[in-house]
Amino acid sequence: MMRRLLAVxxxxxxxxxxxxxxxMQAVAGFEIDRTEVSVGQFRRFAQATALVTAAERExxxxxxxxxxxxxxxxxxxxxxxxxxxxxxxxxxxxDEAAAYCRWxxxxxxxxxxxxxxxxxxxxxxxxxxxxTGKRYRYPVGDTPQGANCLGECGAVNPVEHGAALWxxxxxxxxxxxxxxxxxxxxxxxxxxxxxxxxxxxxxxxxGGSWWYGESQMRESHLASKPPAFGAIYIGFRCVR
Numbered sequence: 001m002m003r004r005l006l007a008v009x010x011x012x013x014x015x016x017x018x019x020x021x022x023x024m025q026a027v028a029g030f031e032i033d034r035t036e037v038s039v040g041q042f043r044r045f046a047q048a049t050a051l052v053t054a055a056e057r058e059x060x061x062x063x064x065x066x067x068x069x070x071x072x073x074x075x076x077x078x079x080x081x082x083x084x085x086x087x088x089x090x091x092x093x094x095d096e097a098a099a100y101c102r103w104x105x106x107x108x109x110x111x112x113x114x115x116x117x118x119x120x121x122x123x124x125x126x127x128x129x130x131x132t133g134k135r136y137r138y139p140v141g142d143t144p145q146g147a148n149c150l151g152e153c154g155a156v157n158p159v160e161h162g163a164a165l166w167x168x169x170x171x172x173x174x175x176x177x178x179x180x181x182x183x184x185x186x187x188x189x190x191x192x193x194x195x196x197x198x199x200x201x202x203x204x205x206x207g208g209s210w211w212y213g214e215s216q217m218r219e220s221h222l223a224s225k226p227p228a229f230g231a232i233y234i235g236f237r238c239v240r
Contacts, residue, residue, distance in 0.1 A: 004031025
C-alpha cells in the first residue's frame with residue numbers, strides 16, 4: 001500500500017510543479033505572472049490569512065465626476081456584484097497586493113522589471129509576429145489592437161457586470177485578451193498594475209486600463225497613485 005502511495009505521489013508532484021511554472025514566464029533574470037492576479041487566486045490568500053481589505057471596510061474607489069467610495073465594491077464584488085474567479089482582483093491597495101505576492105513566495109515587480117517584460121521580447125522562438133530582442137511600442141505589439149482599452153484597441157468582450165460606469169466598459173477576464181510581448185496577457189490596458197517603485201511617496205502603476213485609450217499603454221507614460229489608493233481599475237501581478 002505504501003509503495004503504491006509513493007508511486008502516486010511521484011506522478012503527481014511533477015505535474016503540480018509544471019502547472020505552477022506554466023503560470024509564469026521567464027524574462028531576463030526573473031519570472032513574471034502571465035496574467036493579472038485573479039479573484040480566485042486572491043480569495044485563497046484572503047481565506048488563508050483572514051485578510052479584510054480597506055475596500056471591504058470603507059468601500060472601493062470609483063470615479064463619478066470625482067472619486068467616491070462605493071460600499072460593497074471590493075475585490076470580491078468589483079462592480080457591486082459577486083465576481084467570478086477568473087476576473088482580475090482590483091480595489092486593492094499597494095500593501096495588500098504586496099502582501100499577496102509575499103504569501104505566494106513572490107514579490108511585486110520593480111518598474112524596470114515590469115517594463116522589460118512588457119515591451120522587450122525575450123522568448124527564443126516567439127510565435128509570429130513577435131521577434132526576439134525587439135522593443136515594442138505597446139505590450140501587445142506594434143499596435144494596441146487586442147488589448148482591453150478605451151476606443152483604439154478593437155473589439156474586446158468585458159465582463160457583463162451590469163453596473164453603470166461613468167466611462168469605459170470595465171475589465172475583461174484574465175487570460176482572455178490577445179497575448180502580447182513574452183506571451184503575457186493584459187500588460188497593456190485591462191487594469192493598471194502596481195509596481196514596487198517609489199515615486200515621491202506614491203507608488204507607480206503601469207500599463208493603462210479599460211478606462212483609458214492607447215497612450216497610457218506606452219512605455220513613456222508614467223503614472224503613480226497613493227499607496228492606499230485601492231480603485232476599481234488597479235490590479236497587479238507578481239514576479240520571482
